[in-house]
Amino acid sequence: MMQVTVPYEEQEPPVPIAATRRATLFVSCIVDQIYPEIGLATAELLERQGVRVVVPDGLTCCGQMAFNAGFRAEAAHVATRTLERLRDGGDIIVPSGSCGAMIRHLYHELFAGTPQAALAEQVMHNTYEITEYLVDVLGVSDVGARYAGKIAYHDACHGLRFIGLGRQARTLLSHVADAEIVPLAGCEQCCGFGGLFALKQRAISEAMLADKLADIASTTCDLLVTGDASCMTQIAGGLSRRGSPVRARHIVEVLANSVDARRG
Amino acid sequence: MNDAREAMLGRIRQGLANNRAFLEREALAAPHTPPPFVHPAGDDDLAERFAAELRKLAAHAHLCADHDAARAVLCDILVAAEVRRTLSWALPAIELPGLADDLMRIGVERHDVSIAPTAAERTAHLHELEPATACISGVDALIAESATIVLLSGRGRPRLASLLAPCYIAIARRDQIVRGLGQAIARLQQHAAPDLFADHSSLTFITGPSRTADIEMTLALGVHGPRDVHVIIYG
Amino acid sequence: MATHSIAFHERVDRALDDGSLQTALSRATDRFVTNRANALALVDDFDDLRARGRAIRASALAQLDDVLVRLSERIEARGGQVFWASDGDAARQYIVELARARNVRTIVKSKSMASEEIHLNDALEAAAFTVVETDLGEYIIQLAGETPSHIIAPCIHKTREEISELFQQHLGMPATDDIPTMTRTARTVLRQQFLRADMGISGVNFGVADAGAVVVVENEGNARLTTTAPRIHVAVMGIERVCERLEDLGVLLQLLARSATGQKLSVYTSILSGPRRADEPDGPDEFHLILLDNGRSQIMGGDYAEALLCIRCGACLNACPVYQSIGGHAYGGVYSGPIGAILTPLLQPELRDVHKLPQASSLCGACQSACPVKIAIPDMLLRLRADAVAAGKADAIERIAMAGWSQAMANPALYRAGGKLASLGTRLLAREGRIGWLPPPLDQWTRQRDFPPFAPRSFTELWAERQRRSAGDGQ
Numbered sequence: 001m002m003q004v005t006v007p008y009e010e011q012e013p014p015v016p017i018a019a020t021r022r023a024t025l026f027v028s029c030i031v032d033q034i035y036p037e038i039g040l041a042t043a044e045l046l047e048r049q050g051v052r053v054v055v056p057d058g059l060t061c062c063g064q065m066a067f068n069a070g071f072r073a074e075a076a077h078v079a080t081r082t083l084e085r086l087r088d089g090g091d092i093i094v095p096s097g098s099c100g101a102m103i104r105h106l107y108h109e110l111f112a113g114t115p116q117a118a119l120a121e122q123v124m125h126n127t128y129e130i131t132e133y134l135v136d137v138l139g140v141s142d143v144g145a146r147y148a149g150k151i152a153y154h155d156a157c158h159g160l161r162f163i164g165l166g167r168q169a170r171t172l173l174s175h176v177a178d179a180e181i182v183p184l185a186g187c188e189q190c191c192g193f194g195g196l197f198a199l200k201q202r203a204i205s206e207a208m209l210a211d212k213l214a215d216i217a218s219t220t221c222d223l224l225v226t227g228d229a230s231c232m233t234q235i236a237g238g239l240s241r242r243g244s245p246v247r248a249r250h251i252v253e254v255l256a257n258s259v260d261a262r263r264g
Numbered sequence: 265m266n267d268a269r270e271a272m273l274g275r276i277r278q279g280l281a282n283n284r285a286f287l288e289r290e291a292l293a294a295p296h297t298p299p300p301f302v303h304p305a306g307d308d309d310l311a312e313r314f315a316a317e318l319r320k321l322a323a324h325a326h327l328c329a330d331h332d333a334a335r336a337v338l339c340d341i342l343v344a345a346e347v348r349r350t351l352s353w354a355l356p357a358i359e360l361p362g363l364a365d366d367l368m369r370i371g372v373e374r375h376d377v378s379i380a381p382t383a384a385e386r387t388a389h390l391h392e393l394e395p396a397t398a399c400i401s402g403v404d405a406l407i408a409e410s411a412t413i414v415l416l417s418g419r420g421r422p423r424l425a426s427l428l429a430p431c432y433i434a435i436a437r438r439d440q441i442v443r444g445l446g447q448a449i450a451r452l453q454q455h456a457a458p459d460l461f462a463d464h465s466s467l468t469f470i471t472g473p474s475r476t477a478d479i480e481m482t483l484a485l486g487v488h489g490p491r492d493v494h495v496i497i498y499g
Numbered sequence: 500m501a502t503h504s505i506a507f508h509e510r511v512d513r514a515l516d517d518g519s520l521q522t523a524l525s526r527a528t529d530r531f532v533t534n535r536a537n538a539l540a541l542v543d544d545f546d547d548l549r550a551r552g553r554a555i556r557a558s559a560l561a562q563l564d565d566v567l568v569r570l571s572e573r574i575e576a577r578g579g580q581v582f583w584a585s586d587g588d589a590a591r592q593y594i595v596e597l598a599r600a601r602n603v604r605t606i607v608k609s610k611s612m613a614s615e616e617i618h619l620n621d622a623l624e625a626a627a628f629t630v631v632e633t634d635l636g637e638y639i640i641q642l643a644g645e646t647p648s649h650i651i652a653p654c655i656h657k658t659r660e661e662i663s664e665l666f667q668q669h670l671g672m673p674a675t676d677d678i679p680t681m682t683r684t685a686r687t688v689l690r691q692q693f694l695r696a697d698m699g700i701s702g703v704n705f706g707v708a709d710a711g712a713v714v715v716v717e718n719e720g721n722a723r724l725t726t727t728a729p730r731i732h733v734a735v736m737g738i739e740r741v742c743e744r745l746e747d748l749g750v751l752l753q754l755l756a757r758s759a760t761g762q763k764l765s766v767y768t769s770i771l772s773g774p775r776r777a778d779e780p781d782g783p784d785e786f787h788l789i790l791l792d793n794g795r796s797q798i799m800g801g802d803y804a805e806a807l808l809c810i811r812c813g814a815c816l817n818a819c820p821v822y823q824s825i826g827g828h829a830y831g832g833v834y835s836g837p838i839g840a841i842l843t844p845l846l847q848p849e850l851r852d853v854h855k856l857p858q859a860s861s862l863c864g865a866c867q868s869a870c871p872v873k874i875a876i877p878d879m880l881l882r883l884r885a886d887a888v889a890a891g892k893a894d895a896i897e898r899i900a901m902a903g904w905s906q907a908m909a910n911p912a913l914y915r916a917g918g919k920l921a922s923l924g925t926r927l928l929a930r931e932g933r934i935g936w937l938p939p940p941l942d943q944w945t946r947q948r949d950f951p952p953f954a955p956r957s958f959t960e961l962w963a964e965r966q967r968r969s970a971g972d973g974q
Contacts, residue, residue: 027958029908033918034951036958043962055962058911066901068862070884070893074905081909109878161864190820194861196897201859202943203508203515207824208861209948237948240933269571269583272738272792276564279799286804290557294550298749302542317763377780383602383697386730390694410763419778423727427720445764446749453745460745461577461710461772465782469752469768474720476682477760478636478652480523480659481530484682487635488689489720489767 022052023133024089026082028099029061030229038229041256042095042130049138056085062094064102067110068195076110083111083119091137092127095252097159098228100129105162129159130252131227135168142175145255151176152184152221153251154212154235156228160188169227169251176254184224186215193234209238216246223259224248301444303409310408310441311497317411321472322485323493325411334498335366338433341494342372342398345431349373351393352400354420359402360435372398377422393424398431399490405448406441406495412471413495414448416456416464423466432490434470438499445469507852507859510829519658524826527655531817534761535869542757552754553872556808559708559741563799566708566741567790573711577773579786586793587617594619594700594733595626597787601731603628603697607689609715609722610634611702612650612811613735613791615833616846619700631692633721635685642669648827648835650813651759656826689721699725699783703736704755704810706788710745712772713788716755716765723767732783734771738790739799739807745770751810754871758812794846802882806841808872815866815876821859830856837866837876844883854892857883896940915957922953 023046027039043053063079066072086092094100104124111120134140153173159165166188173181192198192208199205212235216224224239224246226232236248253259280287315325328334338360342350352374355364367374375393379386401421405414413434417423426432442448452467453460460467474489485491505513514520539545559566571581584590598606606628608614620641623630632641636653640646642665647653654662659676666672672684701722705714713734715722726732742751748770756762775782798807816822816836827835831850832843840856847853857880866876887893893901907913928934929952937945944950 032958033921033953036954036956036961039958040961040965055959059959060911060914061908063908066905068881068884069897069901070881070886070888071901071905072885072888074901077905078908106878106881157861157863157865161868188865190861190863190865192820192861194863197858197861199940199943201511201821201861202946203511204821204824204859205861206947207515208820211820233951234948237933237944237950240949241935241947268585268589268792272583272585272790272796273564273568275792275796276567276738276799279796279801279804280561280563282800283804284561287557287561291554291561293557294547294554296551296555296558296747296750298551298746298753299543299548302548302753304543379781381730381784383730387695390728394690394694407764412764417779417782418776420780422780423723424781427723427727444749445753446746449746449749461712463776463778465577465772465775465779465786467712467770467772468723469764469770471762471764471766471768473766474718475766476635476719477530478634478639478654479657479662479678479681481527481652481655482659482678484679487682487686487719487721488633488724 021050022054023091023093024054024056024086026059026086026092026094026099028094028096028229030233031095034233035229035250037258037261038095038250038252041252041258042093044256045130045134045143045252046093048143049134049140054089056089059085062099062102063110064099065195067102067106072110076114079107079110080116083116083123086123087119090126091133092123093130093133094127095130095250096228097129097156097163097165098230100127101158101162103127129163129165129227131168131172132163132165135171141171143172143255145175145257146177147179147223147254147259149223150180150182150221151223151225151254152182152216152219153187154184154191154224154226154231155188156226156231157190159227165227172251172255173225182219182221184215184219184221186211191231191234193231195230198234209234213238213242213244217244222246223254225251225254227251298446298449299444300446300450301409305443310443311438314406314408314411314441314495314497317409318472318495321411323411323472323495326494326496328496328498331360331498334435334496335360335362337496338400338435339366339370341433343370345398345492347372347398347431349375349396350398350400351375351377351396351422351425351428353402353422353425357402357420358400358435377424393428396429398433399425399427399429400433400435401425403434403436403440405451406436406497407445407448408441408443410445410471412445412469414452415468415470416452417466417468418464423468426468426470427489430486430490431492431494433494433496435496438497441497504851507829507831507855510831511825514825514829520656520826523655523658524823527649527652528817528823531760531813535758535814535817538757538761538763548750548754549871549873551750553808555742555747555750556810556872559743560739560804560807563738563741566743567738569708570706570711570741571788571790573708574773574786574788577711579773579788581788581790584789584791584793590617590735590789590791591619591622593789595622597731597733598623598628598698599626601697603731605629605631605692605696606698606700607631607633607692607696607725607729608700609702609717609725610637610653611700611735612833613702613737614700615647617791617793619735631689633689633692633725634717635682635719638685638689639665646828646833649816650811650834656828693724693728696729698731698733699729700733700735701725703734703740705748705751706736706741707745707748707770708741708743710770710772712770714748715769715771716752716767718760718766720767723769726769726771727782730783731785731787732771733787733789735789735791738792738795755810755812758814758869758871798845803841803845803879805874806838806845806879808874809838810872812871814869814871818865818869820863820865821861825859830859837880838874841876841879841883854887857887915959918953918957922955925950925952926955928952
């Protein structure tokens with residue numbers, strides 16, 4: 001994990017780097033199809049830092065759903081295609097700790113001993129989750145965001161435990177003007193999404209969600225923020241079913257000032 | 265030796281053929297040496313540290329200036345608890361001069377543990393020992409950071425003399441205290457080189473009173489072993 | 500209660516519907532998690548300790564053949580006997596025959612997962628021996644005729660009222676739900692068993708090869724009594740539970756106690772090296788070590804060898820949100836929780852629905868983070884899922900769905916078309932921007948959760964339009 005030696009508060013405001021940096025944006029299937037706003041917000045955050053954003057044609061999915069269900073041939077079929085699209089893409093940015101973990105942590109096993117192994121290693125090496133990229137690579141802590149309200153942050157599991165996220169998001173959130181970050185008990189506890197787990201182990205998934213919702217209800221937050229659209233879907237689905245006034249958003253929506261851009 | 269030995273070893277070797285490289289890589293990933301202790305070490309006095317940790321475990325520590333004071337404390341504990349019968353290490357092994365006289369003076373009986381090998385005698389002797397209300401032993405070391413008593417069994421050092429009765433009193437010299445478990449093991453091995461277990465069938469670490477939280481995670485003390493644990497440190 | 504004969508989903512539903520189980524589980528796992536966190540916070544560098552522990556365990560396993568030979572030769576040199584048991588049958592038979600040959604009547608046992616694994620008690624009782632579990636939790640579940648639901652706290656699924664009922668019924672205890680009274684009652688009853696027992700059977704936390712010793716860790720003192728009072732001590736050890744040197748315990752015991760219960764050290768650690776020496780006043784006259792394979796050497800050669808590093812602390816159970824929700828019995832095997840979801844399919848493949856256990860994980864990784872030897876549990880769960888699919892155990896709907904999914908995801912045109920269809924369909928189902936009902940099998944989602952409609956236009960489309968626009972601006 002990268003060490004940041006200068007406390008963010010003491011750093012100079014970020015100077016936009018001349019648009020020499022180029023990054024490939026891989027938004028993930030769920031963002032592409034359900035939450036395009038998250039993809040646009042991610043692009044905007046990068047562009048504001050002077051990064052030229054490239055979105056390759058025909059990118060679809062990292063293959064995680066099939067891989068996690070044990071369907072490795074199917075996962076490899078999809079992921080191989082994704083690898084090809086990400087070849088030589090420079091830095092690859094995903095707005096998802098989970099897809100990031102799939103690529104960085106699990107592609108190794110998926111492609112071990114295959115002709116794609118070397119390419120997989122290249123892509124693994126080049127892939128960053130968005131908050132990690134902003135804070136650890138670009139050295140940014142204040143992206144000029146503003147939110148008048150109380151935010152609670154949920155650490156989505158894969159990002160937290162497989163690629164070491166959490167610190168970066170908290171750094172960025174702490175610089176959101178007018179926002180109060182309130183502590184969330186059990187913020188590192190799984191929300192119960194888990195991909196097909198949410199369907200195949202419905203009852204357990206619901207029980208885990210109930211715990212998460214209870215923890216959220218015991219805060220004073222009006223906005224629940226997390227770094228994965230999938231966990232956000234699980235939590236938002238529970239909040240809205242229970243008629244909670246709390247909204248769930250992806251962190252990039254807060255950072256790009258597009259919390260209200262979405263319907264619903 | 266039984267026939268299965270070679271079969272099992274064969275299967276293990278077969279299995280290792282696939283995974284030995286992985287395991288060896290993991291084995292080399294970090295040093296194996298135990299840290300001498302694991303908590304941050306201040307310049308705290310080890311006896312004080314031991315006492316503080318022991319008290320956290322709901323046990324009693326008594327720091328005494330010398331062996332006379334230690335004997336006096338021991339007698340006070342026995343008298344206060346109305347102890348009549350004790351199980352203990354052989355007195356020379358406890359290394360507290362004058363202890364025999366003191367025990368006699370306060371009317372405390374000391375039972376020798378000497379378990380016979382036959383089944384009937386064994387059970388009968390255990391039944392004789394069971395009514396004892398206090399155990400007394402010396403120690404081989406004390407570990408300050410965890411408040412642990414270290415005991416080797418051996419001649420004149422019955423295991424039951426730290427186990428069977430509801431009250432257990434251990435007597436230690438100040439110079440027997442080490443800071444951590446790593447140090448304790450190193451010291452034992454040094455003293456008993458080359459084979460710690462040549463004359464001792466057991467090495468026991470005792471850290472506080474017998475306890476359980478099996479019922480509703482509620483702590484209860486003295487479930488099978490001693491409930492009241494005293495450590496008297498002198499010197 | 501033969502939980503293993505019931506379908507996994509029913510076991511789960513039963514657990515989730517059991518209010519007192521839910522209370523007990525959350526109380527226990529919260530306490531364990533908090534105690535562990537507090538204990539770790541005091542340590543200088545717990546991660547360094549974990550790394551050492553992992554290396555020590557891996558080193559012992561890398562030379563397991565040699566380590567076991569050293570251990571057994573040392574124990575034999577000290578007058579102990581070592582029995583190499585290929586499977587549960589062999590171990591059971593050896594112990595039953597030994598007990599018969601020595602005219603044993605009463606056997607006391609301290610907690611041993613390995614003996615649970617081979618159903619040792621059933622065999623001993625069938626041979627007409629009186630077998631008494633002496634760990635308080637194990638004793639309670641023995642009275643209740645159940646199996647342990649947690650590695651460290653076998654009866655966390657029972658309330659004090661249920662336990663009081665058992666004690667009144669079996670031990671004639673007066674009605675009370677005072678825990679100290681219940682504990683005292685058990686002490687009195689079990690003390691008599693210790694005094695009369697001819698044989699004590701214990702588990703083993705670690706076998707220490709170069710010391711020729713086994714380590715038994717506990718808090719109650721029942722294991723000390725089990726291994727001291729009776730004339731015969733039988734220790735049952737899974738062959739993987741080894742380390743090489745006594746000083747390794749300076750790492751392993753520290754990890755075990757803190758991870759299991761948040762203690763600095765467990766109350767009693769007994770390091771036992773054969774029968775009592777000639778001039779020792781007490782201790783067993785006979786010492787038998789059972790080296791139990793029972794599938795472990797098989798695991799050693801496969802994709803799950805890392806699971807053999809496990810030191811059975813139970814930290815992964817406590818950390819696991821699935822275990823916290825369903826408890827141990829729902830897993831159906833001896834080992835529960837995340838590590839059980841790996842070990843049970845490997846060690847007890849005959850159990851019903853055992854291939855579904857690896858599905859009982861959201862893959863959140865809390866288990867691996869809590870593991871004192873950093874076992875990559877989620878990775879292994881994923882491999883077990885792949886094994887189950889490869890063995891044709893996935894259900895038909897899932898196979899078809901996955902085949903369709905992979906075709907669509909690998910073909911942008913199909914992907915776009917599918918997206919359009921989903922967008923249309925989900926927007927038809929949506930009311931005020933959310934979907935309260937989806938058709939089967941997706942209704943599993945919408946029972947307690949809303950689902951968002953797909954976007955009218957995908958990110959890909961919006962991005963392409965944005966690029967066109969900015970290209971237009973530039974001209």
